[in-house]
Amino acid sequence: MRARRQEIVDEYVEDGRVAVYTTAGMVVLLSELATSAWQMLGPDWIETDRIAARLVEQHGEPADGSSEDLTARALRSLAELSLADLDADEPST
Amino acid sequence: MSPPREIRGSYTLRVRDSSVGDPPRLRLEALEVPFELECSGSRAESLAESVRAAWEWCTLEPPYDAPDGGPSLQTVRLVLDDDPERISQDAVASTLRGADLGTLMDRLSPLVTRLAVTERSSDLIMFHACALADAETGATVVLYGPSGTGKTTLARTLGTDFVYLSDETAGVTADLRVVPYLKPLSILATPTDALKEQVSPGRLGLVRPPDLTYRLTALVQLQRVPSHQGQALLEPLTTVEALPELVAQVSYTRTMDRPLHTLADLAGRVGGVRRVVYSEAEQLRPVVRAMLDGTA
Numbered sequence: 001m002r003a004r005r006q007e008i009v010d011e012y013v014e015d016g017r018v019a020v021y022t023t024a025g026m027v028v029l030l031s032e033l034a035t036s037a038w039q040m041l042g043p044d045w046i047e048t049d050r051i052a053a054r055l056v057e058q059h060g061e062p063a064d065g066s067s068e069d070l071t072a073r074a075l076r077s078l079a080e081l082s083l084a085d086l087d088a089d090e091p092s093t
Numbered sequence: 094m095s096p097p098r099e100i101r102g103s104y105t106l107r108v109r110d111s112s113v114g115d116p117p118r119l120r121l122e123a124l125e126v127p128f129e130l131e132c133s134g135s136r137a138e139s140l141a142e143s144v145r146a147a148w149e150w151c152t153l154e155p156p157y158d159a160p161d162g163g164p165s166l167q168t169v170r171l172v173l174d175d176d177p178e179r180i181s182q183d184a185v186a187s188t189l190r191g192a193d194l195g196t197l198m199d200r201l202s203p204l205v206t207r208l209a210v211t212e213r214s215s216d217l218i219m220f221h222a223c224a225l226a227d228a229e230t231g232a233t234v235v236l237y238g239p240s241g242t243g244k245t246t247l248a249r250t251l252g253t254d255f256v257y258l259s260d261e262t263a264g265v266t267a268d269l270r271v272v273p274y275l276k277p278l279s280i281l282a283t284p285t286d287a288l289k290e291q292v293s294p295g296r297l298g299l300v301r302p303p304d305l306t307y308r309l310t311a312l313v314q315l316q317r318v319p320s321h322q323g324q325a326l327l328e329p330l331t332t333v334e335a336l337p338e339l340v341a342q343v344s345y346t347r348t349m350d351r352p353l354h355t356l357a358d359l360a361g362r363v364g365g366v367r368r369v370v371y372s373e374a375e376q377l378r379p380v381v382r383a384m385l386d387g388t389a
Contacts (some may be wrong), residue, residue, distance in 0.1 A: 012353035013331035021346075021353055027337040 001057060002045040002087040003075050013039075022082050034060060037074045041053075041084055046064075117141035120153040124217065124264045124274050126164040127153060130201075134174030136194070143198055144171070147291040150275035150301065153255040167208045173197055199288045202279060206262055209274070213343035213344040217264035217272060217361060221342040223248045224258035224271055224307075229307040233271045234384050235263045236369070236377075237342040239314030243374060245278050247315075250374035251381055252299035258307060262344075269362060271307040272303075311384040312360055314338055314368040325371035325380050327389060332357045335366035 009021040018035045021027050030038055036058050040051050052071035062070045078084035116137055121128040132141040145152065149155060172190035189204060191197050210219050222237035223244035234255075236247060248260035264272035278297060279289035280382065295301065312329075339356050346352040360366045367389075371377055383389035 009347065010351050010353040012188075012336060012355075013356055014331055014335055017333050019333045019336040019353055021340065027340040027353070029333060029337055041154060 001048045001072065001075075003041055003048055003051065003078075003084050004045045004087075005043060006083055006085055007040040008083065020081075020083055024082050026081075028081050028083070033070070034074050034077060037071065038078060038083065041078075045087060048072060051075070103112070119144055119148070119157075120157060121148050121151045121205070122153050122271050123151060123205050123260065123276065124213050125165075126167060126209040126212045127157065128167045128169060128187050128205060128208070130169050130171060132171045132173070132387075134172040134190075135176065136173040140171055140173040140197065143194055143291075144201065146296075147198060147277040147293050149293050149295055157384055164209075166211050167205075167212065169201070169204065169208070171197060171201065175237065195288045195290070197261070198291045199279070202261075202276060202291055206274075206276070210262060210344050213264055213272075214348060217266060218349075218355070219344040220263045220265070220284060221261070221344070222263040223260050224263035224273075225251055225385075226256040226258055226271070226302070226305075226307050228256050228300060228303055230246065230305045232310040232385045232387075233258060233263075233307045234311040234313060234381050235265070235309060236272065236313045236381075237263075237339070238314050238317075239342065241317070242315040243317045243371075244315065245280065247374045247377060248294075248299070249278055249280070249297055251371060251378055252297070254378065255300060255381060255385070256301060256307075257294050257299040264389040265309050265359070266353075269359075272305065272307050273302050274305045275302070309359075309363055311389070312363050312366050312385070313384070316368055317372065318370055318372045319372050321370055325369050325376040327367055327369050328379055330366045330368050332360050332365060335368075337362065 007023055009023060011018055011020045016032050016035060017027050017030060018038060020028055036055055037051055040054055048071055052067045055071055056067045056074050075084055075086060116131050116133040119130040119141060121130060130144060169188045172195055175192055189197055189200050190264045191286050213299040219237050220237045224233055224235050226233040230334060245260040248257055257270060259274040260278050261276060262274050275294060277293050280292050282290050336353055340346050
């Protein structure tokens with residue numbers, strides 16, 4: 001799976017957390033883990049296993065479940081908030 | 094009609110002239126935006142009298158000329174008539190019309206607010222807030238929150254002790270000046286009333302703003318919890334925590350350049366955002382006093 005950022009209006013980072021103003025007109029405050037995942041995303045696609053590896057570096061191994069599952073869950077949350085695109089099957093450039 | 098030039102400084106009531114058959118016209122100011130209200134219909138005089146009484150602290154008197162580049166004059170037509178046909182005939186050019194005075198008055202306040210906020214959208218940061226100030230220093234607390242968090246009740250309760258600047262919209266300039274909006278307060282006379290009465294702040298005994306510059310000194314998110322006991326709880330919020338609700342309670346953020354950073358910068362300049370948890374307006378009296386004194 002791959003992920004990339006969606007367009008946003010603005011973002012504000014403080015103490016490891018980010019508030020993001022979405023193009024849907026909503027401001028969302030992300031958790032520390034989601035903030036880390038969000039900050040790894042850019043306009044270009046990135047493989048989610050790379051994101052998972054970086055999250056483990058920053059936050060350590062998850063207490064429950066795999067880092068891949070946790071990362072996928074965080075990215076799905078970002079996608080539900082219209083902050084990220086996910087590309088599960090047929091990656092394109 | 095010539096464009097307005099001077100729009101500040103006077104609260105004297107005025108009808109344009111007394112010509113027979115001429116509709117009563119009132120000049121108001123909301124967020125420093127000049128308004129002309131033209132009242133017509135068979136009950137125009139009664140309507141004008143009610144508007145004049147409720148909006149007395151917003152009324153302007155001549156000269157009406159405003160500086161070049163200032164807010165544009167907004168014109169609102171109000172028609173109050175018992176005859177439905179006449180209302181219908183007048184409807185084409187009217188903004189608000191009806192056969193019930195209370196309903197017209199109830200609708201006028203949000204209309205004026207909306208037009209004023211739109212007119213100032215490019216040069217003010219406008220909070221959905223109650224604003225109270227110190228009568229000597231001009232220090233101002235802006236207490237923001239959605240409907241139901243008690244802004245009008247706070248203004249009504251504490252505005253007899255502190256200067257009343259608004260119970261609805263607090264406009265703040267880039268240099269932290271708070272622009273008064275001395276609108277009538279919308280109050281339910283009895284809990285079962287369908288419409289809120291528009292009551293002049295003067296009739297409620299609120300403190301009228303002396304000729305001062307009002308400076309934003311505290312930004313407070315209101316959280317009314319009916320079950321809250323004891324003193325109001327004042328707690329600092331990190332800016333990133335405060336931003337979602339702050340954006341929700343500020344108008345036209347979407348058109349700002351980097352809105353989150355703009356609001357974060359504003360918050361930083363007044364010592365950050367605080368949240369107050371309370372149940373009754375009286376609990377906030379010492380809190381507001383301390384914030385205005387800089388001791389909170």
